[in-house]
Amino acid sequence: MSEKQSNGNPGNEPGSDKSGGDKHDTPMLDQLEPGPWPSFVSGIKRLRDEHPSDRVNDMANDLLGQLEHSYQTRKGYWKGGTVSVYGYGGGIIPRFSEVGDMFPKSREFHTLRVQPPAGNHYSTDVLRSLADSWEKHGSGLVTFHGQTGNIMFIGATTENTQHFFDEINEYGFDLGGAGPCVRTAMSCVGSSRCEMSCANEHKVHRSLVNNFTDDVHRPALPYKFKFKVSGCPNDCMNSIERADFAVIGTWRDDMKVDQDAFKEYVGRKGRQHVVDNIITRCPTNSLSLKDDDSIEVDNRNCVRCMHCLNVVPAAFSPGDDKGISILIGGKRTLKIGDLFGTVIVPFMRLETEEDYERLVEIAEETIDFFAENALEHERTGEMIERIGLVNFLEGIGVDVDPNMISHPRESSYVRTDTWDDEAAKWFERRAGVDDAGDKKESAVAGGGAA
Amino acid sequence: MSGAVAKPARKKMREAIESGCPDGMQYLHPVMLRNFGQWVNHTHPRPGVLCHIAASGEKIWTVRAGTQRILDVFTLRILCDIGDQFADGHVRFTIRSNIEYMVDAEEKVEPLIEALTEAGFIVGGTQNSVAMISHTQGWLHCDIPGTDASGIVKSMMDELVHEFTNAEMPNRVHITTSCCQINCGGQGDIAINIQHTKPPKINHDLVANVCERPSVVARCPVAAIRPAMVNGKPSLEVDEKKCICCGACYPPCPPMQINDPEHSKLAVWVGGNHSNARSKPSFQKLVAAGIPNNPPRWPEATAVVKKILYAYKEDAKDWERINDWIDRIGWPRFFEITDLPFTKFHIDNWRGSRKSLNSSSHIRF
Numbered sequence: 001m002s003e004k005q006s007n008g009n010p011g012n013e014p015g016s017d018k019s020g021g022d023k024h025d026t027p028m029l030d031q032l033e034p035g036p037w038p039s040f041v042s043g044i045k046r047l048r049d050e051h052p053s054d055r056v057n058d059m060a061n062d063l064l065g066q067l068e069h070s071y072q073t074r075k076g077y078w079k080g081g082t083v084s085v086y087g088y089g090g091g092i093i094p095r096f097s098e099v100g101d102m103f104p105k106s107r108e109f110h111t112l113r114v115q116p117p118a119g120n121h122y123s124t125d126v127l128r129s130l131a132d133s134w135e136k137h138g139s140g141l142v143t144f145h146g147q148t149g150n151i152m153f154i155g156a157t158t159e160n161t162q163h164f165f166d167e168i169n170e171y172g173f174d175l176g177g178a179g180p181c182v183r184t185a186m187s188c189v190g191s192s193r194c195e196m197s198c199a200n201e202h203k204v205h206r207s208l209v210n211n212f213t214d215d216v217h218r219p220a221l222p223y224k225f226k227f228k229v230s231g232c233p234n235d236c237m238n239s240i241e242r243a244d245f246a247v248i249g250t251w252r253d254d255m256k257v258d259q260d261a262f263k264e265y266v267g268r269k270g271r272q273h274v275v276d277n278i279i280t281r282c283p284t285n286s287l288s289l290k291d292d293d294s295i296e297v298d299n300r301n302c303v304r305c306m307h308c309l310n311v312v313p314a315a316f317s318p319g320d321d322k323g324i325s326i327l328i329g330g331k332r333t334l335k336i337g338d339l340f341g342t343v344i345v346p347f348m349r350l351e352t353e354e355d356y357e358r359l360v361e362i363a364e365e366t367i368d369f370f371a372e373n374a375l376e377h378e379r380t381g382e383m384i385e386r387i388g389l390v391n392f393l394e395g396i397g398v399d400v401d402p403n404m405i406s407h408p409r410e411s412s413y414v415r416t417d418t419w420d421d422e423a424a425k426w427f428e429r430r431a432g433v434d435d436a437g438d439k440k441e442s443a444v445a446g447g448g449a450a
Numbered sequence: 451m452s453g454a455v456a457k458p459a460r461k462k463m464r465e466a467i468e469s470g471c472p473d474g475m476q477y478l479h480p481v482m483l484r485n486f487g488q489w490v491n492h493t494h495p496r497p498g499v500l501c502h503i504a505a506s507g508e509k510i511w512t513v514r515a516g517t518q519r520i521l522d523v524f525t526l527r528i529l530c531d532i533g534d535q536f537a538d539g540h541v542r543f544t545i546r547s548n549i550e551y552m553v554d555a556e557e558k559v560e561p562l563i564e565a566l567t568e569a570g571f572i573v574g575g576t577q578n579s580v581a582m583i584s585h586t587q588g589w590l591h592c593d594i595p596g597t598d599a600s601g602i603v604k605s606m607m608d609e610l611v612h613e614f615t616n617a618e619m620p621n622r623v624h625i626t627t628s629c630c631q632i633n634c635g636g637q638g639d640i641a642i643n644i645q646h647t648k649p650p651k652i653n654h655d656l657v658a659n660v661c662e663r664p665s666v667v668a669r670c671p672v673a674a675i676r677p678a679m680v681n682g683k684p685s686l687e688v689d690e691k692k693c694i695c696c697g698a699c700y701p702p703c704p705p706m707q708i709n710d711p712e713h714s715k716l717a718v719w720v721g722g723n724h725s726n727a728r729s730k731p732s733f734q735k736l737v738a739a740g741i742p743n744n745p746p747r748w749p750e751a752t753a754v755v756k757k758i759l760y761a762y763k764e765d766a767k768d769w770e771r772i773n774d775w776i777d778r779i780g781w782p783r784f785f786e787i788t789d790l791p792f793t794k795f796h797i798d799n800w801r802g803s804r805k806s807l808n809s810s811s812h813i814r815f
Binding site: 028029031032035036037038039040041042043044046047050051063067070071073074075076077078079080085086087088093095109111115116117118119120121122123124125126127128131134135140141142143144145146147152154155165166169170172173174184185186188189191192193194195197200202205206209210213214216217233234235236237238239240241242248276277281283303304305306307310311313314317332333334335336337338340375376377 | 463464465466467468469470471472473474475476477478482483486487489490491492502503510512516517518519520521522523524525526527529530533534539540541542543544545547549552570571572584586587588589590591592593594595596597598600601604605607608611631632633634635636637665668669671696698704709711712714722724725726727728729731733743745746747767768769800802
């Protein structure tokens with residue numbers, strides 16, 4: 001099989017190909033074939049030269065022709081449009097060529113966004129099924145995965161989007177989101193392979209996004225809405241920066257320390273290394289190296305940053321009282337600049353089905369409020385900035401919590417004539433938490449009394 | 451679930467099964483399924499390989515390999531063949547489009563690495579390496595790109611392959627590329643993004659028919675677009691003194707062409723970090739602009755990236771990400787040791803930017 005890899009092969013191989021038509025010259029793209037990294041150009045050429053289907057050969061040839069034209073002129077030549085499958089309004093990125101007369105066989109080159117299994121796990125069997133279906137109906141080019149998290153099946157005619165979808169939908173795959181809708185969600189490898197995981201990411205991911213399939217398939221929101229799920233604060237899914245609704249696994253009790261493993265690490269690496277790489281890197285100065293090479297942790301001031309766990313996973317582990325934090329409103333530049341998500345739920349447990357129902361309920365409240373209050377093309381974070389966090393919290397029925405802020409307000413321009421009422425609410429909530437010995441079965445609990 | 455009722459169609463259409471996100475559990479390696487949520491530790495036996503250890507004592511080895519991301523079905527089947535012959539038939543893809551093979555015995559690791567290497571894939575990308583560059587669609591498939599993504603990534607990874615296959619960086623380095631300022635590539639320790647430098651060129655003949663003009667006016671971050679009659683046709687005009695050349699008007703109104711073969715440049719940003727480790731997550735900051743958008747191999751952009759990367763490799767302490775490193779050494783030193791010019795464009799000037807100014811006497815000399 002490896003002889004098919006033609007990395008470093010700079011030219012076409014006359015005689016070895018089966019396509020009869022004229023091949024476009026690709027002098028610039030050819031320069032992306034040599035070098036150690038696998039070449040996407042070589043891959044597209046294989047489809048042009050070696051695939052048994054003439055349709056695939058011709059599509060690949062004209063795609064290369066148009067891409068070379070882009071490289072020569074430094075411009076893109078794809079335009080959007082409206083394409084979907086029967087019953088859906090989204091899930092496909094339509095692409096019609098502006099230079100279709102020059103490259104007619106790739107004139108329609110739509111991408112189908114398909115939701116991957118949670119955690120991006122596959123068997124080789126299911127990947128082969130997808131490859132078989134895709135070469136039957138599409139270009140044979142696919143990406144695992146696009147930046148929103150979808151499997152991107154790149155290159156199908158309008159008619160074939162339906163046929164391809166019908167085929168893969170029969171064996172369990174469904175389209176993702178495109179346009180102003182709930183988008184395909186993402187979750188990390190998490191519990192399936194990572195000791196840092198504090199949540200069942202698969203279940204959180206599917207509980208959330210599969211509750212909104214109608215909002216995924218039929219774009220009717222002001223703008224996109226993304227869920228991302230990371231099992232720990234390392235946030236491998238970039239959820240705080242990229243998701244409207246970020247779920248981050250965390251824990252509330254003391255982190256676990258294996259002192260023997262830690263002492264072994266100190267013995268192996270030396271005290272200087274431990275001071276420089278662990279003790280002084282703790283953002284809240286919560287670690288102390290003792291004279292006997294054990295470590296003391298000030299758990300009340302640990303902010304679960306993960307650094308010491310990352311450095312010595314053998315010695316440090318998340319605690320047992322696990323759950324999640326929810327941050328809402330992350331997004332990239334357009335229109336008002338980058339926004340991080342803001343803590344909306346500092347901690348909630350996810351143990352019982354009721355806990356998951358409460359999670360979904362918070363998402364529903366958020367999306368409903370977003371749908372009713374955001375301006376066209378305004379993301380959730382932009383809406384919150386425009387109306388203020390407190391209005392958003394009142395809209396979704398979540399109480400204020402000091403974990404939501406970096407610091408209290410600095411501007412005195414605020415009207416406070418209902419101060420006493422608001423203070424009473426605070427004491428009432430605190431009393432509720434304390435009475436229940438901090439085990440209040442409200443799914444949403446503040447972090448204050450832990 | 452939706453109960454969307456289909457309208458009677460002329461010909462019988464198949465009803466979609468709205469199954470949504472498939473269950474990943476069905477594809478898990480049996481060792482991972484058995485030990486789900488019960489992992490206690492991991493080691494990094496060599497770059498590109500992770501070994502995770504469960505409370506039960508069972509272990510799973512992961513071999514990670516970089517690919518070209520835009521996969522043809524031949525390449526996908528080669529990856530599957532390798533998975534069947536040398537691994538246990540279970541794979542996953544990372545957020546940066548690397549493929550991962552999971553195997554249940556240490557002796558399966560080396561033959562798997564050999565098979566991947568022989569087939570042209572690059573094993574690496576774990577821990578403190580330069581990870582695969584996350585990238586976007588570009589000229590290959592996007593409707594608004596100022597550049598290509600796959601080509602830039604291929605060109606850079608060719609030059610950074612040593613840093614992918616060796617874990618020699620102070621901490622992991624995530625590089626991203628984006629073909630417009632929407633920045634689908636996301637935040638990165640180093641980001642290479644299009645930065646337009648001229649206002650859109652408007653085809654006034656098409657605006658009225660193609661664009662929903664009020665939406666386009668509303669899309670502009672600086673209110674530089676207003677409705678206008680041009681040559682007797684309803685169109686839009688741009689106040690070029692206000693225009694920040696962001697290109698936000700181009701997606702809803704393709705006749706407002708923002709991409710320019712010469713004036714769409716590349717900019718490099720650093721210090722974006724999504725992790726909560728040590729410091730809170732951070733956004734990337736502009737460090738270099740005006741870099742030519744120079745296909746097919748973009749040598750000028752790669753040179754800037756390497757300059758930053760090797761300054762970081764040389765100067766940062768272990769575990770410092772690029773943002774941590776700059777927080778420690780300060781921005782003046784960053785510009786000094788990378789030999790990049792500091793200009794007026796580095797000083798942010800929108801209303802929320804006051805927090806980015808130094809309001810103290812904390813100055814390094």
